[in-house]
Amino acid sequence: MRFECLWWYGTLTALGYADRAAQRMTRGAMAALAHWRPVRDTHAIQSAQLGVQFGQPAGDVLFRRADAAVSKQAHPAGFMERQPLNAGPFPFPFVLPPGAIVEQAEQGYVYGRREESGGIAEQFTLARDGFKYEQFLYSRWAPFRERAALLMSSGVEQFAGVSSLATITSGYVDVFEFSGSEEPDVSEVISADSPFVAGGSHRSSVLWHTYSGFFEYPDPATRRLIQVNIDVLPGDPSGKPHMIKIVTQVVDQFGQAESAPLDPEQVDWAFIVNHADEQHQRLKGLLAQVLTPAAAQAISLA
Amino acid sequence: MFDILALLAQTAPTAAAYASPWDSTKLLTREQLRQVVIEHAKRHHQSGTGLPIEGASSPTFAASALSVREAPASVARPSDMLSAMKRLRAMSKYGDNWDGEGAPAPDAAVVEAAITLVGFLSPEGLRMRASLDAEGRPLLLLSQGEEEGEVVMTSPTTFNFAWFGGLEDQGDIDVIFDGNHLPSTLRDALPKRDLAVAA
Numbered sequence: 001m002r003f004e005c006l007w008w009y010g011t012l013t014a015l016g017y018a019d020r021a022a023q024r025m026t027r028g029a030m031a032a033l034a035h036w037r038p039v040r041d042t043h044a045i046q047s048a049q050l051g052v053q054f055g056q057p058a059g060d061v062l063f064r065r066a067d068a069a070v071s072k073q074a075h076p077a078g079f080m081e082r083q084p085l086n087a088g089p090f091p092f093p094f095v096l097p098p099g100a101i102v103e104q105a106e107q108g109y110v111y112g113r114r115e116e117s118g119g120i121a122e123q124f125t126l127a128r129d130g131f132k133y134e135q136f137l138y139s140r141w142a143p144f145r146e147r148a149a150l151l152m153s154s155g156v157e158q159f160a161g162v163s164s165l166a167t168i169t170s171g172y173v174d175v176f177e178f179s180g181s182e183e184p185d186v187s188e189v190i191s192a193d194s195p196f197v198a199g200g201s202h203r204s205s206v207l208w209h210t211y212s213g214f215f216e217y218p219d220p221a222t223r224r225l226i227q228v229n230i231d232v233l234p235g236d237p238s239g240k241p242h243m244i245k246i247v248t249q250v251v252d253q254f255g256q257a258e259s260a261p262l263d264p265e266q267v268d269w270a271f272i273v274n275h276a277d278e279q280h281q282r283l284k285g286l287l288a289q290v291l292t293p294a295a296a297q298a299i300s301l302a
Numbered sequence: 303m304f305d306i307l308a309l310l311a312q313t314a315p316t317a318a319a320y321a322s323p324w325d326s327t328k329l330l331t332r333e334q335l336r337q338v339v340i341e342h343a344k345r346h347h348q349s350g351t352g353l354p355i356e357g358a359s360s361p362t363f364a365a366s367a368l369s370v371r372e373a374p375a376s377v378a379r380p381s382d383m384l385s386a387m388k389r390l391r392a393m394s395k396y397g398d399n400w401d402g403e404g405a406p407a408p409d410a411a412v413v414e415a416a417i418t419l420v421g422f423l424s425p426e427g428l429r430m431r432a433s434l435d436a437e438g439r440p441l442l443l444l445s446q447g448e449e450e451g452e453v454v455m456t457s458p459t460t461f462n463f464a465w466f467g468g469l470e471d472q473g474d475i476d477v478i479f480d481g482n483h484l485p486s487t488l489r490d491a492l493p494k495r496d497l498a499v500a501a
Contacts, residue, residue, distance in 0.1 A: 040384055041384065041387075041388045042384070042391045042417075076495060078425055078426075078427055078495055113425065115381060119381075121381070121424075121425070122425065137381050137424065139387060139418070140417065140418045140421040142421070142481055143421035143422045143425075143484075144421075146422070146482070147425060300391070
């Protein structure tokens with residue numbers, strides 16, 4: 001028995017741990033992009049979001065119940081910061097008598113998880129008419145989806161029981177920063193053949209934008225709004241670099257006049273996730289239609 | 303490393319209990335013996351002496367790794383998650399003998415799975431650093447306060463992990479990872495957050 005123990009011990013010590021990776025650089029590898037850098041190095045996603053909106057605002061009871069459900073999940077998940085959602089302008093449909101005070105009902109809350117580095121990594125919004133989850137340190141779709149489920153699933157299903165589903169929205173903001181000293185050339189990142197670039201606009205590296213939008217109908221109950229907005233933003237003397245910002249958004253709309261009615265019984269978190277998964281794939285396809293092959297390779301866009 | 307242990311466990315003679323290699327009056331189960339041997343192996347690696355160390359302090363990992371406790375709390379630092387992803391992506395391009403001592407090239411699919419796992423671990427509030435072990439497998443070094451642990455990605459769908467410093471040391475081998483969820487066996491081993499609410 002002692003021999004066996006020593007046998008294990010000897011094998012373990014022979015293996016050891018070697019953190020040699022920190023000392024080595026890949027030899028012979030060429031950068032996919034020469035002068036532009038994805039804002040997060042391994043990818044360009046500055047922010048990612050998933051939103052679910054309902055047709056009618058929640059009453060106080062439902063809202064507070066949803067807030068309790070969110071708080072129960074958000075706190076252990078690291079969302080230590082919470083502040084009221086901006087109420088916006090007060091409506092004045094009538095003249096108030098002197099001295100009257102109108103208190104507007106709380107419109108919602110914004111929860112935030114702050115990293116040790118100081119920045120907000122995740123943000124979750126609970127509003128009277130829906131939910132929105134945003135990540136500012138995005139990694140992969142699966143972890144994003146799991147976090148969204150943790151925060152939203154319970155509240156969404158509570159709202160779905162009393163209100164009609166209006167929209168499911170997914171979107172990304174991708175940013176590339178210029179890192180060269182010469183005049184930036186956006187054609188390194190933005191494909192000259194992209195169907196989302198207005199003809200001739202990208203030839204100039206000076207400030208320009210091109211915005212596109214159209215509808216698709218993936219199923220009888222869904223009208224899908226596709227939006228692709230590309231901004232080329234100049235740098236400034238303070239050191240802010242030239243930037244290419246690509247906003248891609250997919251909004252699945254329900255209850256539209258031209259759409260089949262949505263059975264409220266089928267609206268649960270699995271329904272939301274199915275649409276979100278489809279939207280994610282669609283968004284990847286849209287971005288691939290904007291970028292050059294080199295830019296797509298730089299962010300491992302399959 | 304942990305799969306080597308599993309292999310050895312399969313080939314080793316069976317017994318109801320084993321004598322501890324450092325205290326023959328003490329009997330250990332197979333699982334306890336594995337944990338004891340791992341801990342002493344890590345202490346050995348730190349000391350470089352090749353001999354078991356009596357009374358050594360809790361092991362830290364990879365002598366060349368940056369100590370995650372050294373950075374002042376007031377200094378802003380880049381996201382550990384993004385840094386780990388960047389390192390793993392860069393290391394996925396290494397070839398055979400990347401360390402000069404015959405280590406095999408990392409498997410790209412295994413590295414991608416490790417990157418996905420990094421994404422799941424990021425919100426857990428851990429300090430994180432990515433490296434490769436001597437087998438060319440992605441190695442995630444994790445810590446929070448006085449607790450620390452590691453995850454070794456052994457295939458695109460499995461990993462081994464160990465966590466030290468809590469109420470009891472924890473670990474498991476061949477944990478199934480489908481890429482869609484953080485396995486509960488790892489999540490449960492990680493320290494829970496301090497739930498003091500920010501003002």
